[in-house]
Amino acid sequence: MANTEYPIPNEGRPAVNRLSPRTSRLIVLGLLALAIVLVPAPATLAAPADRRFRIEASSFEYSPPILEVNPGDRVTLELVSTDVVHGLYLDGYGLNVESDPGQTASLAFTADRPGTFNFSCSVTCGALHPFMIGKINVGPNWLLARGLALGVLAVAAAWVIGKGRG
Numbered sequence: 001m002a003n004t005e006y007p008i009p010n011e012g013r014p015a016v017n018r019l020s021p022r023t024s025r026l027i028v029l030g031l032l033a034l035a036i037v038l039v040p041a042p043a044t045l046a047a048p049a050d051r052r053f054r055i056e057a058s059s060f061e062y063s064p065p066i067l068e069v070n071p072g073d074r075v076t077l078e079l080v081s082t083d084v085v086h087g088l089y090l091d092g093y094g095l096n097v098e099s100d101p102g103q104t105a106s107l108a109f110t111a112d113r114p115g116t117f118n119f120s121c122s123v124t125c126g127a128l129h130p131f132m133i134g135k136i137n138v139g140p141n142w143l144l145a146r147g148l149a150l151g152v153l154a155v156a157a158a159w160v161i162g163k164g165r166g
């Protein structure tokens, strides 16, 4: 009768040995959750660089519509319209540029704010003008990654608790 998995009460063992496997698992999950919340996001993975993007604007889309940069990058957007006058207004940074047909207009800024920023056409260009949008991701989305990881942990905890009841 040495190592029974579930210690018999009043056997005289110290209380620390009486943690059920379920409790131990929940403690491990709790510690993981704390780690996910408390561990700082890694600093910028890459050193700041000069990034240049050529964005073609046509009715009613941008090509490419999604840009990825690292925090601290010096970003230059070259907007070139292929048909009528289009603009690009970058949310969050409050920057705007307009391009005449066939002309390239540039916009330069330092991506000093991490996050996802939408941009949209700033020149009324036709029926679908309000839908002429794109976005710039500045760095990985750590908030989203943490949220997903915590969600997975919550599901695991619910499973452990449910299993213990069954």
Ligand SMILES: [Cu+2]
Binding pocket: 086, 087, 121, 122, 123, 124, 125, 126, 129, 132
């Ligand atoms: Cu437009």
